[in-house]
Amino acid sequence: MVCALKRILLAFIAFVIHFLLVQLGSVFTLPFGYASVIWPIAGVTLGFYLVYGLPVLIGAFFSTLLCYFLDDKMAAMPTYILVIFAFLNIAKFYISRKLAERYIQPVRVHLPTDIIKFLVITGPIAAFLPAVAFLAVLAWQVNLHFDVLLFISTTKWVGEVVSMVFIAPIILFLTTNTYVKKGKRPLTAALTTLIIIAAIYAIYISLSHFQQLERERQFKAATQPFIERTYLATEILSANLKSLKGVIKVNKDLSIMQFSDFSASIVNEDIKIRALGWLPKIDDANRAQFEDSLVKQSLSKEGIKQLTSSGLVPAAQKPYYLPIMYLSPLAVNRAAIGLDVSSHPLIKTSVFKAIEKKQSVITPMVPLVQQMDKFTGVIVYSPVFDEVSATHSRLVGLVEVVFELDKLLYNVHQSTEHKDYNFKLSYGESNTYQSPSFNEISVFKHTVTLALFDKNAAITFASTNGFERRLIHWQGLVVIGISCFIGVMCVMFVFFIVTYNTSLKKKVADKTKQLVDQNIELTAANKAKNLFLANISHEYRTPLNAIIGFTEIAQREVKEPVALEYLTQIQASSDILLKIVNDVLDTSKIQSGELTLESRAFNPTLATQQVIEMLNEKALEKNIVIRTELAPNFFVWLLGDETRFKQILLNLLSNAIKFTKNGEVLIKASTKACENEMRIITVLVKDNGIGIDKAVQKLLFHPFTQAEHSTTRKYGGTGLGLSIVKQLCVLMNGDIKLKSNIGQGSEFLFNIQLPITEPLTTPENTSITTIHRAAFKNLKVLVVEDNRINQIVVKKQLATLEVTCDIANDGQEALTYLENHCPDIILMDLQMPYMDGFTASKIIKNDEQLKHIPIIILSASVGAEDKRQAAELGIYDFINKPFKCEELTEILYKYVS
Numbered sequence: 001m002v003c004a005l006k007r008i009l010l011a012f013i014a015f016v017i018h019f020l021l022v023q024l025g026s027v028f029t030l031p032f033g034y035a036s037v038i039w040p041i042a043g044v045t046l047g048f049y050l051v052y053g054l055p056v057l058i059g060a061f062f063s064t065l066l067c068y069f070l071d072d073k074m075a076a077m078p079t080y081i082l083v084i085f086a087f088l089n090i091a092k093f094y095i096s097r098k099l100a101e102r103y104i105q106p107v108r109v110h111l112p113t114d115i116i117k118f119l120v121i122t123g124p125i126a127a128f129l130p131a132v133a134f135l136a137v138l139a140w141q142v143n144l145h146f147d148v149l150l151f152i153s154t155t156k157w158v159g160e161v162v163s164m165v166f167i168a169p170i171i172l173f174l175t176t177n178t179y180v181k182k183g184k185r186p187l188t189a190a191l192t193t194l195i196i197i198a199a200i201y202a203i204y205i206s207l208s209h210f211q212q213l214e215r216e217r218q219f220k221a222a223t224q225p226f227i228e229r230t231y232l233a234t235e236i237l238s239a240n241l242k243s244l245k246g247v248i249k250v251n252k253d254l255s256i257m258q259f260s261d262f263s264a265s266i267v268n269e270d271i272k273i274r275a276l277g278w279l280p281k282i283d284d285a286n287r288a289q290f291e292d293s294l295v296k297q298s299l300s301k302e303g304i305k306q307l308t309s310s311g312l313v314p315a316a317q318k319p320y321y322l323p324i325m326y327l328s329p330l331a332v333n334r335a336a337i338g339l340d341v342s343s344h345p346l347i348k349t350s351v352f353k354a355i356e357k358k359q360s361v362i363t364p365m366v367p368l369v370q371q372m373d374k375f376t377g378v379i380v381y382s383p384v385f386d387e388v389s390a391t392h393s394r395l396v397g398l399v400e401v402v403f404e405l406d407k408l409l410y411n412v413h414q415s416t417e418h419k420d421y422n423f424k425l426s427y428g429e430s431n432t433y434q435s436p437s438f439n440e441i442s443v444f445k446h447t448v449t450l451a452l453f454d455k456n457a458a459i460t461f462a463s464t465n466g467f468e469r470r471l472i473h474w475q476g477l478v479v480i481g482i483s484c485f486i487g488v489m490c491v492m493f494v495f496f497i498v499t500y501n502t503s504l505k506k507k508v509a510d511k512t513k514q515l516v517d518q519n520i521e522l523t524a525a526n527k528a529k530n531l532f533l534a535n536i537s538h539e540y541r542t543p544l545n546a547i548i549g550f551t552e553i554a555q556r557e558v559k560e561p562v563a564l565e566y567l568t569q570i571q572a573s574s575d576i577l578l579k580i581v582n583d584v585l586d587t588s589k590i591q592s593g594e595l596t597l598e599s600r601a602f603n604p605t606l607a608t609q610q611v612i613e614m615l616n617e618k619a620l621e622k623n624i625v626i627r628t629e630l631a632p633n634f635f636v637w638l639l640g641d642e643t644r645f646k647q648i649l650l651n652l653l654s655n656a657i658k659f660t661k662n663g664e665v666l667i668k669a670s671t672k673a674c675e676n677e678m679r680i681i682t683v684l685v686k687d688n689g690i691g692i693d694k695a696v697q698k699l700l701f702h703p704f705t706q707a708e709h710s711t712t713r714k715y716g717g718t719g720l721g722l723s724i725v726k727q728l729c730v731l732m733n734g735d736i737k738l739k740s741n742i743g744q745g746s747e748f749l750f751n752i753q754l755p756i757t758e759p760l761t762t763p764e765n766t767s768i769t770t771i772h773r774a775a776f777k778n779l780k781v782l783v784v785e786d787n788r789i790n791q792i793v794v795k796k797q798l799a800t801l802e803v804t805c806d807i808a809n810d811g812q813e814a815l816t817y818l819e820n821h822c823p824d825i826i827l828m829d830l831q832m833p834y835m836d837g838f839t840a841s842k843i844i845k846n847d848e849q850l851k852h853i854p855i856i857i858l859s860a861s862v863g864a865e866d867k868r869q870a871a872e873l874g875i876y877d878f879i880n881k882p883f884k885c886e887e888l889t890e891i892l893y894k895y896v897s
Contacts, residue, residue: 014059031443035156042160043167096126123165131157166197196487225416244399263328280397300337362453376406420467427457548882601760602642631670640754652685660689688745701726781805782823786832811840
């Protein structure tokens with residue numbers, strides 16, 4: 001007893017779930033009806049049936065019957081057909097279970113072959129035969145084109161397969177059953193499957209929605225010509241009535257011949273009308289005279305008549321009549337001559353309304369006297385008045401246009417692309433005409449309102465079967481099929497991941513540890529590289545400082561020409577070596593992101609001229625003229641790194657001179673204002689040198705790259721200059737471009753973006769030749785430097801400026817010196833034994849009696865971190881070794897001035 005109740009309860013639950021999910025799937029039913037791709041109930045029913053057995057199928061069967069009876073299209077079929085459909089609906093589940101029990105029970109989820117066999121057998125194969133049977137029964141019962149029936153059946157099959165393939169396994173994974181052996185983390189697999197089927201459904205809904213919108217747009221566009229032509233027809237009919245009224249007012253005594261001729265002249269052959277007519281107002285006293293006129297003009301011998309239930313009879317006596325006097329064309333409308341419309345039982349209301357409102361009025365659809373067996377006749381009456389006075393008018397009569405609504409609309413329909421739609425026109429109660437194939441339950445319908453004289457007409461358009469067949473969207477089913485295949489692969493992939501999760505975690509942990517170790521090694525290697533470059537730079541710069549310093553001192557003190565020539569060569573070679581060291585260090589800083597730009601006021605015109613002065617002698621040696629075209633707007637003060645700007649220009653100009661035998665090098669520059677007080681600086685450096693092959697131009701801005709290997713041997717260089725130039729341009733929000741051909745020279749065009757600033761008021765030239773030595777008199781400088789040779793160089797350079805100095809060999813010695821002395825300026829080296837420069841500077845800056853003394857860093861290597869530490873101590877001036885006397889002078893002058 002308990003077991004029976006449990007089965008009944010299970011069947012009832014299955015019935016409720018099935019019914020609710022069918023309602024959900026029905027929301028997405030095809031426009032043709034009968035099927036939907038989104039049909040989750042198939043997978044749910046299969047899953048529960050495989051777990052709980054027969055009661056689920058019983059509940060699903062009765063739910064299916066109920067849903068069919070509630071569906072308009074299905075309910076129209078005989079009951080036994082609905083029972084057949086219901087059996088077919090549950091047959092696939094029974095077939096699926098039998099195939100699974102025979103071929104694949106249980107399914108081992110870690111084996112791909114088991115999963116694929118289960119999905120194929122319980123899905124596509126099990127649902128195929130019921131889908132074919134559904135197609136056959138539907139074709140027997142429904143009058144639809146075969147391709148529509150095939151599309152409906154295929155859609156039904158695809159929808160059920162997608163649901164059975166994705167949803168049924170979820171239920172099996174989450175429950176205990178004999179079909180699927182549980183794997184690890186079933187919730188993960190179930191959630192993945194739900195996401196995938198939701199994505200498939202979303203794809204289908206999107207495709208269907210956009211297709212439906214496009215077809216609806218096409219349908220409305222197809223009906224637009226009909227609307228326009230119908231509106232045009234009403235306008236033409238109104239124009240005909242106005243023309244007739246004008247003629248009647250001018251000539252009330254016109255003959256039938258004149259009326260016919262005029263009517264023929266205004267009739268538009270494209271508008272199928274029955275007749276144009278004139279109906280004068282005839283008082284009873286003038287009835288006999290009017291009837292004689294009809295006889296004399298051979299129009300009618302019957303006089304004024306009226307329509308009764310027994311036909312046309314002589315009109316009863318009344319104060320006045322509104323009889324039809326003229327109709328054109330006359331031959332087919334003669335039977336209506338003399339008819340008094342004011343007594344017509346069907347149209348007299350419209351006649352009196354036209355007179356009362358003084359406007360054109362359309363009658364209901366009526367049988368015409370000329371054709372009493374047809375109820376599609378329509379007449380439009382328009383009254384004609386004589387203006388007796390400013391406030392009073394007298395009715396003269398009526399003009400009318402008579403047409404058959406079916407013929408007029410048929411003609412309009414035929415003149416358009418009418419194969420996509422049928423129509424129904426309605427204006428008021430019982431005044432409706434529709435095309436023969438109009439279908440109220442068509443897929444597409446839309447209604448427009450049109451003014452039809454004194455009425456508002458509603459025109460309803462319905463799609464034809466031909467148009468609806470275009471909704472067959474096989475591509476959508478193909479997309480769903482492909483998506484389903486991809487989804488199955490994804491689900492299988494997730495199963496494999498979950499199955500091998502433990503081993504995978506171990507492998508990931510091992511790989512992560514390896515990567516962490518490698519990253520630590522790479523970080524250490526990068527730090528070692530940076531430390532090496534800093535040390536090697538310091539070691540290079542220290543002897544270079546002595547070479548360049550002593551060379552500069554010797555050039556001032558030695559007078560022998562030969563010795564001066566040798567010193568010039570030493571200076572040139574030292575400059576080259578210094579440039580190589582600077583390029584290597586700059587490249588390292590750029591790659592590590594440590595290169596920072598200063599922000600000081602400078603003038604690009606003055607900076608350019610200084611670069612030209614530096615290289616002018618080298619150019620003259622090769623008979624090269626440096627020509628400039630600097631725009632007036634190039635003389636502007638900018639906020640940026642003048643040294644790096646000069647470095648860019650110096651690289652490009654020195655290369656131009658290096659690779660040009662003779663001729664000229666052009667520097668062309670200008671600026672352009674842009675937003676936020678910024679300026680775009682554009683500089684062109686053009687030479688007529690050896691040129692660069694296009695094949696290697698794209699590599700030219702890479703580090704350690706030159707156009708050819710032979711270039712290094714012939715012209716020298718590291719191949720770093722243009723790489724640094726490129727990176728500096730990018731750092732200054734700009735770029736550089738190259739245009740060159742072999743043997744035709746090169747053009748380097750770079751642009752940078754900097755803010756404008758106020759002009760800087762400084763001496764025009766800070767060289768020792770223009771600074772009064774008196775400015776440095778009595779200046780006391782403490783030089784903190786551990787290298788004996790560098791001590792001599794600094795001392796000699798200061799002596800040139802007539803500046804006296806004392807020497808401290810390290811930071812501790814400097815602090816001891818400061819206990820008894822107070823110099824005006826301290827030149828501080830950074831790397832020294834016993835106590836380095838930063839430690840000593842920090843102690844000095846924290847001492848209330850010493851912190852006022854300016855400290856200038858004098859070091860062979862100053863990096864971004866060094867500048868940051870110096871800024872924290874309030875130190876902002878640096879002299880990089882090797883240095884020249886002019887650099888030392890410029891810094892010192894800043895403090896003495």
